[in-house]
Amino acid sequence: MIFKTLTLNNFRVFNGETSIDLTPRKEGVFERPIILFGGLNGAGKTSILTAIRLALLGKRALGAVITKKDYLAYLNEQTNNTALKSDESAQARVSLSFTHTHQGEHKLYEVTRQWQAEHDETLTLTINGVLDTSLNSEQVQAFLHELVPPGIGDLFFFDGEKIAELAEDDTGSYLKEAVQKLLGIDIINRLDSDLSIYLKGLGAEAADKETIKKINTAEAEKKAISEQVNIAQRNADHIGTQLTDLKTKIASKEQSIQARGGAWAKTKVQEEAKVSELIAFEKELTAKIRLELSGSLPMALAPTAMQSLIEQLTKDQKIKQAKAFGNELTQALPNLEAKLATQFSTQSNDIMATVNSYFGQLVAQSSMESPELDISDSEFALIQAQVTDAQKSQALLKELTQALEAVQNKLSTLSINIERAPDAEELKDLYESLRALEKQRDAISKEYISELLKAKELKTKELELAKRLEKFYAKLKNKHSSDKAVERVEQSQNVLHEFKEALTSQRVSQLEELFVKAYRKLARKEDLKLSAKIDPNSFDVNLVDAEGSVINRKSMSAGEKQIFAFAILEALGKLSGKVLPVVVDTPLGRLDSKHRDKLIKHYFPEASEQVILLSTDTEVDESFYQAIEHKVSHAFEIEFNQQASSSTIREGYFWAELAQEAV
Structure with missing residues (x-):
């Protein structure tokens, strides 16, 4: 099956009719399977996926159990609001044309769903351009379900939420349901149940x-x-x-x-309260800084000069002390000479000469020097104290300044936050x-x-x-255990059970091989030695390392789980034997760059003969676009018009246009 054209009329964000060419184009003999849609969030990417699923699956696109009333309500919600405002009875339509080989014949089919408020939908099918009037709506849907069984459709047309759901499914319920639908085990279970009902009927016929x-x-x-x-x-x-x-x-x-x-x-309220506290603290710090600046702090601003001053004052003090000592000595010498004459009459002159010689040099030396700054001792002590205080004040000022700067930074941040708050x-x-x-x-x-x-x-x-x-x-x-019918029914049920177990075991083994092959293709280098084991009863998939130890899936990152989910989807798709297009909506949101690179290079180009990829500009960005450009048939950009509240589609892509402009 290859999708050819998707036509939307008044569908979701698309007002009026929009026709999209989905046919993959070739470059010579080289296949280009990827049709790329780019659009910002809310532009309408999901509308493309929804339209394809709705066209093929009908109400089963919403789930296995949904009432007709809910389905009609859902259809009405899909009608474009702008169209409804201009015409309350506006119709919405989704048409999908595709080629498919059926019963040995290659034909062009087109399925069209059309609806309007308070009316049932109409479903029609054209084959090679001719409307098939032999089939009613239910029969058309039955035919579509033969082409794309609902359980199989989920494996080929999915979005990021489905990937996340499968990635987080630790119970195996999703996989179990998918495998049972793939293998027809649900039909075997229904046949077994019908046989049980038949047995009950046999017994009831002969009961009292x-x-x-x-x-x-x-x-x-x-x-x-x-x-x-x-x-x-x-x-x-x-x-x-x-x-x-x-x-x-x-x-x-x-x-x-x-x-x-x-x-x-x-x-905002808490931050405003913090601002008040910080402003008060800022004022307190500013006052302390001013107090320090008004004290002896200026002396610390010229440390070399103040050191020279102290040294000079110290020197002057020594000179003054020497002069004072000389004066006192001069006054004391006559008394000393008289006393020596009394005690040492014969030697007094020699002793006195020696004394005069020794002290005379000291007195003469001090008398030659004069202090440069003649200040009192108390003034000198005051200056020394002020210099010491200035050094302490300088250290304190540094602490106060740093504290003030921190407060002002906090105030600035809080002010920005408060300004941001409406x-x-x-x-x-x-x-x-x-x-x-x-x-x-x-x-x-x-x-x-x-x-x-x-x-x-x-x-x-x-x-x-x-x-x-x-x-x-x-x-x-x-x-009635001896009745032939009962015996045959029981034998049939036993055969069904054995067949179910054998079929499940065989297919699970095949699924393991397909999964491991897909996972190794998408996983990082360090994960290439991993294998897989699928429980045939619970269908839970366990990754097994080279030593045979089971890896806890809960410990895997979100990106690793998504790769795990993609590998399961690819394996299930190949196991189904169906050759269908793959449609993926915003699949890369939770992946790191390495996993994205693997997915871009090894999954999308090989997933099918036709891959419709719906992406934002941050998922398939310029570098990733260049990596798959050789596999891109053509690309579209979906643009949402805020004023018109609707989207339009034009051929091109964000980065593709940039590349063309550069050339």
């Missing part, structure tokens, strides 16, 4: 009236409870959908608040609507839990009745 009455009563009661269980489950699913929508709206509202400065508004009135309506949504979410959550508990309680009753019926039928079966 009282037993039949009990069985019929229990069957009727079980049927009634089963219907109640289904209703409760549908209600829970419906409420769950509402809950999911509400959570999406709440997330969107929170993003709007964030975009309007809500993150800053939350802390006034409370600006966000009042947004916060009120957010609170209303959260209140609605809480109420619906209670209702959802209530429905789930109700369904669980009813299911328990249903199981009790099933067990009681099983006992009735077991007794009847024992009575």
Whole structure:
């Protein structure tokens, strides 16, 4: 199957008719399988994927269990709002043309879905340009399901959320469902169930009236409870959908608040209080700095000069002390001479001459020097104290200045944050609507839990009745165990069980090989020695290292889990034997550059004969575009017009245009 053209009319963000050429183009003999769509978030990339899934799968695109009412409501939601404003009865349409070889003939098919408010959808199929009037809508859908079974479609047409869901599925439930659909095990299970019903019927035919009455009563009661269980489950699913929508709206509202400065508004009051504290502290520090500047601090501004001053004053003090000593000595010498004459009459002159010679030199030396700065001792002590204080003041001033700078930086940051925060009135309506949504979410959550508990309680009753019926039928079966029909049915059931186990084992083994091959192709170099083991009962996939140890998937990064999911999807796709286009919407958001590189180079170019890739400019950026350019058939850019509230598509791509301009 190859998609040729997708036509959208008044569908989601596309107002009016938009036709998109999806046919892969060749360059000589070289295949170019990738059709690349680029667009910013909200431009309409998901609308392309949604349109393809809707065209082929119909209401099964929304899930296995969905009511006609919900499906019609969903279709009405897909109609472009601008078209509805101009015409309340505006029609919406999705058409997909594709080539496919059916029953040995290669034909061009075109499926068209069209709907409008308060009306059922119309589904038509043209073959080689001729409308097929032999098929009604249900038969057309049945034919499409033959081409693309719903369970298989999820393996080929998926988005980043499906990848994330599969990546985080530690239970194996998604894989189990997919494998059972691929292998037809669900059909085997249904056949087994039908045979069991047949057995019950055989026994009931020969049962006495009282037993039949009990069985019929229990069957009727079980049927009634089963219907109640289904209703409760549908209600829970419906409420769950509402809950999911509400959570999406709440997330969107929170993003709007964030975009309007809500993150800053939350802390605005606290930050304003901090600003007041910091301003007071700033004033205190400024006062202390001024106090230090008005004291002896200026002396510390000229440390060399002050050191020279102290040295000179110290020298002057010594000169003054020497002069004072000389004066006192001169006054004391006559008394000394008289005393020496009395005690040493014969030697007094010699002793006195020696004394005069020694002290005379000291007195003469001091008398020749004069102090340059003649200040008192108290003034000298005061200057020394001031110089010491100036040094301490300088160290303190440094600490105060650093503290002031830190305070001013904090004030600057807080001021910016406060400026970013809008006034409370600006966000009042947004916060009120957010609170209303959260209140609605809480109420619906209670209702959802209530429905789930109700369904669980009813299911328990249903199981009790099933067990009681099983006992009735077991007794009847024992009575007719020799019947040929019973024997053949039991043999058929045994064969079915054996066939189911053998088929599952064989296919699981094949799936392991396909998965390992795909994973090694996409994984980083250090992961190439990994293998895989799939449990045939739970279908949980375990990675096994070179030593045979199981790797805990919970310990894997988000990017590694996504590579894991892509490998599973590729393996399941190949196991299905279907050759379908692959459509992927925004698949690279959680991947690191290494994993992106592997995916870009080794998954998308080889995933199918036709790969439709829907990406933002940050996912397939300029470098990644260059890496796959040789495999890109053509590219489109989706542009959203804010004023018109609709999108348009033109051929080209962000980086492709830049490359052309450069040339």
